[in-house]
Amino acid sequence: MIESRPQLPHRSGAPSGLERPALDEARALIESQGLRFEPEFDDLAGLYQDGQLVACGARAGYVLKMIAIAPELQGTDALGELVTGLIRSAFAAGHDTVFLFTRPRNAASFQALNFRLLAADGQAVLLEQGPGLEAYLAAAAPGITEGRNGAAVINGNPFTLGHLHLVREAARRVDRLYLFVVREDRSAFPFQVRFRLAQEATAGIGNVTVLDTSRYAVSAGTFPAYFLKGAGQAAAAQMGIDLDLFARRIAPRFHIACRFVGREPLCPTTAAYNRAMAELLPAQGVQVAELPRIDAGGAPISATRVRAAFVAGDIGTLRTLVPPTTLDFLLSPSARPIVERLRAKMEEA
């Protein structure tokens, strides 16, 4: 049996032949298959034959990765056995849907295990199994209106006057603006807070709908490097996947004709993502509009500046950077644990 940390009481299936392999053995097998060994995972499963590790794979949250099968077992059901163990482990940890990146030539082997193709970018394809994208789109369907709609994807960590400006400008140019807030919880402000602040700040704009990106934009599944600033190579392929998914699977369902972004003068990852957008989306029928940032005190407004002023307790500056809804939250007792976390992180850096 492989290890798992169940959220709900969970009983899994019959004992399988899977074991947790030794790290060095797993690493050797993964690298022998031309894959990069990444030490971040929640679970690692292996299949032994005559004392030899012949198949292994890992799970990080809802993402299955580093799946490697020894050449003599490729094309056998070793893959099915391994993936069964990883899906069980994901299910026990509360993930109904699992993601998997692989090379295009391996896609068919996973499709035979009921994985569905989500997106492709030259060197890599993204597949999923579980209720997944269709369930997400079905849940969003009641809020979808026809017309020439637009989209903006923000992290909103936290929501600033810059975000508000972007939303107002974008909303003026389309029938309905879908504001997608990144679901991934890897930022100082938790998703629930980021989502609520986006809703509160835009409540007065009639044609804006705030939505959760789920796993389907700028997530650990589509674009993990976004959360590891400075990850160059991998980031490029991931942006391609993330944008292919947006253009082909999301935009058509929401009648999105244009994606809006703020010009990015500071963060190199976001700037590269904006460039990739301008390069890839128009070919798939989605225009990209880059809107200028607004300034406060002689510099562009950014969430980074907001977090610095927040940690410094500089309320005068905060007032010039965020809407009153965000300011109210920052001054409330519920924001205290966030400022503590930010302070600890800044001292660490």
Place this chain on the structure above:
Amino acid sequence: MFIRCKASAGTIQSSDLMVMVEPGDSLLIEIESTVKKQYEHLIRARIHATLELLEVRTGTIRVSDRGALDYAIAARVETAVRRASGE
């Protein structure tokens, strides 16, 4: 029988199926299958019959099937439900 917690049974190896069940307010059956086009209606009918026999009225039942025969479907569904009922 009542689905009280999450449980699973089976595998996604060839000729088998994996069944995942969890509590829910209504009965929801979702089927993924490599032979979905040809056999979804038969797979669904067999799951329904098995649930009826076990007197399961609510819950989410998700199936990932790789061409399992009908007695395998019944056995895997029953096992997952028994595990989920805490028996």
